[in-house]
Amino acid sequence: MPLGVYIHIPFCLKRCPYCSFFSVASLDRTLFTRYRDALIYEIEHFPTSVEIDTIYFGGGTPSIFPVEFLSDILSAVSTRFKLLPGAEITLEANPHTLDERSLRLLLSSGFNRISIGAQSFSDRVLSLLGRVHSADEAEESFLMAREAGFDNISLDIIYGIQAQTTDELLLTLDKLVSLSPEHISTYALTLEDGCVSGLCPASSEKSCGMYHRIVRCLVDAGYSHYEVSNFAREGFFSRHNLKYWNQEEYIGFGASASSYFSGRRWRNSASIENYIAGCPPVVDILSxxxxxxxxxxxxxxxxxxxxxxxxxxxxxxxxxxxxxxxxxxxxxxxxxxxxxxxxxxxxxxxxxxxxxxxxxxxxxxxx
Ligand code: SF4
Structure with missing residues (x-):
């Protein structure tokens, strides 16, 4: 069975207060160059060439990485592995970090799916979340990606915020349905330690109500609800994420990336400098x-x-x-x-x- 490849790009414009993914706020071109070189080194030295049919660039915010660097990394993957025709190749992106040139270059490099972290179409909710983009910018990014030729676009939204109103959720759902992306991911805000920077998760009862509104609205709009948090038009389920949910094997490259290959699991260093220096991964032994x-x-x-x-x-x-x-x-x-x-x-x-x-x-x- 073909495998999936995951590439971690651990850089963001700004850290969001609720985020648990490994990333640092940086736009340092020298660091980006060193990180790209380390990623390509890791990919080129992977011991086996196997068939792959999904590649997922996640983060962090991969769309703040120079497009030429993303293209270099994608070339390294397709040289080292047997990339099957029709493979799903996804880039996670944030509004504010996309423009027409970068979208066209991404498409011509081979990316055929883009997952945009819109999070909400309410400016007040985006500000509660500490996001740097506006609702208009989220919509513009989607339309720009469509115009550039992406015919497989996913939008992420967050719900379950204590201060979020039902009207703000409905506004976001209306906009989602009118934009009609092929795929939608919806995440309830969760925070390990209660509230951070004035941002608090809603009560479980309120989140549950919001969740059921989301499900009803998206199913009524023709989406298949195929995973707890994920919805898609027929034929547009996330093939990469289905590999995780079906316990299939995958290979991860980059700082903090995990792999499950040949029955073994390992995790790369979650320090960018240690990763670049070549610190070996930690083997995860699962009972x-x-x-x-x-x-x-x-x-x-x-x-x-x-x-x-x-x-x-x-x-x-x-x-x-x-x-x-x-x-x-x-x-x-x-x-x-x-x-x-x-x-x-x-x-x-x-x-x-x-x-x-x-x-x-x-x-x-x-x-
Ligand atoms: S942009 Fe995304 S990955 Fe970066 S800190 Fe915010 S939520 Fe986390």
Missing amino acids: KEKIKDEFFLLRLRKTDGFSTNEFEQFFGEDIADFLAIPRIQELAGSGYLAFEDGRLFIPGEHLFVSDEIIVEVASSFFP
Whole structure:
């Protein structure tokens, strides 16, 4: 099965107060050049050439990296690996960092999907989030990408902010539907330690209400709700992210990037200087229990869950025995799990609490 390649570009214009991704605020061209060279070195020295059919440039904000550098990195990947025709090649981008020239160059370099971090179409919400772009700039970036020729665009939005009003959410949903991107990701604001810089997550009840409004609005607009937080037009599911949710293998390059290849997992240094200096990655040793937990954790995030075949191949056990576990029967009896057409999944009305359901499922299977 072809693999996915992930490239981490750990630079942003400014750090957002709620962000947990590894990145630093920098526009230092010298540092960018050294980082590009280190990335290309890592790619060229990967020991095996395998078939790949997705490449994902994430961050950070990859769109603040010079387009020529992104193109150099993409060339290095397609030289080192067997890039299959029709591969999905995504660049994460932020409004404010795209222009017509860069979009045209990205397309001609081979990028065919762009994921824009719009986050909201309300200026007040963008300011609460500490974002540097405006709602108009988010819309302009989308229209510019469309005009340049991108026919696979994803927009990200954030909801579940304590000070966010229902009207502000509805304004964002209206704009999303009118722009009609091929893919939409929606994330509830979560913060480890309560509030930061005056930004607080909404109560679980408020977030749940917003989540269900989003689902209803996007499904009514013709999107498939295919993962807890993701929606797409038919044929535009994120092929790269589906690899993670299906526990398929991937190779990550760049500072802090993780890999899962040949049954091994490792993680690169989350220090840009250490990464450039060539510090070796840390090998992650996952217990069998953790890997089994992941089966439920990842696959039950998808709205179609997992099939009988997937379960039986992975665990080597009959799914009937699993379905007969009293706690699983209780969850199914209460509507938190459904088993239809040979697939086990969490019904849409309970996806907002999927994390809690998954913990229950995993702990009843491995008590
Ligand atoms: S721009 Fe994105 S990656 Fe950078 S700090 Fe903000 S949320 Fe994080």
